[in-house]
Amino acid sequence: MVNSESNYKKLKNLSKAYVGLGSNLKNKTLNLKQAIKNIETLPGIKVIRQSKFYRTVPEGLTAQPDFLNAVIEIKTSLSPTTLLETLLNLETRMGRIRKKHWGPRTIDLDILFYDHIIMNTKKLVLPHPRLTERRFVLEPLAEIAPRLKHPVKHKTITSLYQTRYDFSPPHSRVKKNN
Numbered sequence: 322m323v324n325s326e327s328n329y330k331k332l333k334n335l336s337k338a339y340v341g342l343g344s345n346l347k348n349k350t351l352n353l354k355q356a357i358k359n360i361e362t363l364p365g366i367k368v369i370r371q372s373k374f375y376r377t378v379p380e381g382l383t384a385q386p387d388f389l390n391a392v393i394e395i396k397t398s399l400s401p402t403t404l405l406e407t408l409l410n411l412e413t414r415m416g417r418i419r420k421k422h423w424g425p426r427t428i429d430l431d432i433l434f435y436d437h438i439i440m441n442t443k444k445l446v447l448p449h450p451r452l453t454e455r456r457f458v459l460e461p462l463a464e465i466a467p468r469l470k471h472p473v474k475h476k477t478i479t480s481l482y483q484t485r486y487d488f489s490p491p492h493s494r495v496k497k498n499n
Contacts, residue, residue, distance in 0.1 A: 335367070335396040336436050338404060339466065341449070341458050342391045343429040349389035350374065352415065356428050357393060359411055365398040366407075372461030380455070385425045392433065392461040401435045405445050408432065433458060437472040448473060453481050 340360070344352035353374055361368045371393045379385050397404055408430040416427040433449045440447040448471060452458045459482040462469070467479040474481060 335398050337369075338395050338397055338401075338435040339433040339462060339469070340393050340395060340408065341429075341431040341433050341452070341462075342393065343388050343431075343457070344427060345379065345386045345388040346425050346427045352428050353389055353391055356411065356415060356430065357391075359415070360393070360395065360408075360430075363407055363411070366404075367396045368393050369396055370394040370465045372464045375457060375461055377457040388457065390457040390461060392458065392465060394465055401432065401438060401440060401445055401447060402442075404435070405432055433462065434469065434472075437470075439472050453485065456482075456486060459485065 342353050342356055344356075346352070357368060357371060360366055372391045375390045377388045377390055379388060399407060412426075412428050412430055417429070418426075431449055432445070432447065433452050435447050438447050449458070452462070453471070453474065459478060463478045463482045467477065469478045470476065471478065471481060476484070
């Protein structure tokens with residue numbers, strides 16, 4: 322985390338990105354904490370903020386353990402594609418094995434936003450194409466970046482969250498877990 326004025330000055334010219342984290346295998350809390358710690362040690366990346374951890378039921382492939390999810394804000398000197406490759410390598414180092422689409426995983430790291438870039442390549446789509454459909458992304462993102470504006474939808478994260486979930490209290494599917 323940013324802890325001095327000199328560090329802040331070094332970071333203000335870097336790009337800002339938001340990364341979604343998820344885990345539903347082994348010790349989920351430890352997996353998320355370790356992923357954040359590992360991200361913090363990567364060259365060209367500084368973790369600025371992190372949400373609480375949220376317990377969620379799986380979507381898509383539902384016959385698997387519940388997930389623990391979070392979102393972090395980072396500053397980075399890496400390009401979007403290099404950041405993606407770096408996060409995918411970290412997933413592999415942490416034991417992620419891709420067997421089934423939406424299947425169980427030790428760790429999942431998704432770039433949600435990178436500055437206000439809109440990008441659509443074979444490797445990477447920004448902003449993340451399904452983030453507005455996923456409460457387990459919107460709720461922790463709204464916690465740490467409520468006024469962040471979606472560059473395609475032109476609405477704040479809080480507005481997207483409240484519109485999608487009809488101003489309802491936190492859904493039973495998403496539980497804060499510290």
